[in-house]
Structure formats: structure tokens, C-alpha cells
Amino acid sequence: MSAFSEMVAADAQNVFLNTEEFGERHTVEGHAITAVVATNEQLAVTGGEALGIDGNAVVLYAQETDMPENPGVGGILNLDGSERVVEDWNIEMGVVVVRLRRNEAYA
Template sequence: MSLFKDTVKADVKNVFLNADEFSDRHEIDGVEIVCQIDTDIIDPKGGSISQPLYGVFANTITLYVSSEDIEKPVEGQVLRLDDRRLSVRQVKDEMGIYVITLEENDS
């Protein structure tokens, strides 16, 4: 592995997912894990990523978590985040951090 990749891997928990800096502890599927939650989701084409349909709205959040802390979820899987049950919409591995888009229906 290159020096850069080694540095990024070390920075995942020491910088990006550091509970004393940017991140917080949340319960994911019954296990307390340091992660980041982003509820300010904007579609790159403009507007909100959540679209209303027949009076039902999808609350969308993005979860950032170390790939070492959880098994990679799959699209459609139900994930428990604290006291919420959310559906996995998308998962990306960004150099050791899973970027997980989650949705829950609301009316």
C-alpha cells in the first residue's frame, strides 16, 4: 500500500470519524459505533433528494461509518440507527468510509 493510502486509512478514525472532533456515537443494529450523520441532503441536479409521492415523504439521511466497524450493508436492507428503522438506498466505499444513504417514509 502507498504512503498516501496508509495515511488516509489512519485518518479515518483519527480525524474523520473522531468522536472528540467531528463524529458522535450512535447505535447501529444494536452496536454503539462512532459515525457521522448528515440530514442536509441536496440533489446535485437541484432541490431536495426526497420527493413527495401521494402524501408520503421520504426522509433521507447519509451515514458515514468506518468500513472496519460494520459489515457492508446492501441496498434494500433495513438498518436500525438508534431508535429508527431505515432502508438502505445506496452504499459507497470511499477509501475506508462507507457512505450509506438511508430512507424512512413519513407522512
């Protein structure tokens, strides 16, 4: 990893995912982690609607090392006790970005 990539990854952990800044405690697949969960209302303010985010969607940001194995698009991920369907899963500079929607089978 380059020095720049290491600095960005450190910033993600120390600022973005810090509980004194944006991070909050969430439960993912039964494990408590620090993450940022953006709801549809928050995403709409930042232009999320243009990205196809609907009322049942959230985006989860978490440290790569805190996340379980990627269940794949269409797979199920339990977030805070709610079964959600994975629509997208990317890793950006050590941060996992997962777009999830409510699993209508459990709604």
C-alpha cells in the same frame, strides 16, 4: 494498500470520525459505533438536494470495520432505533458511506 491510502484511512479515523471533531456515538444494528450522520438539512447546505436527497434521507459515514454486513440496496438497516432503507452503500478509503431513507412501513 498504498501509503497514501493508509494516510487517508488514518485521517478518516483520527479526524473525521473522531468524537472531538465530527464523529458522534450512534447505534447501528444494536452496536454502538462512532459515526457521522448528515441530515437532509446539512446536506442541502452542501448541495445535497442536487444529489436527490429528500427530507426523509440521511447519509451515514462510519469506519468500515465498525459496520455490519451490507444488507444491499433496498435492505433494512437500524440506525439509532429507526428502521431505514439502504439506498446506496459505498466504501471510500476505509469509510462506509450509506445513504438511507426512512422506512415508510415503520413511519
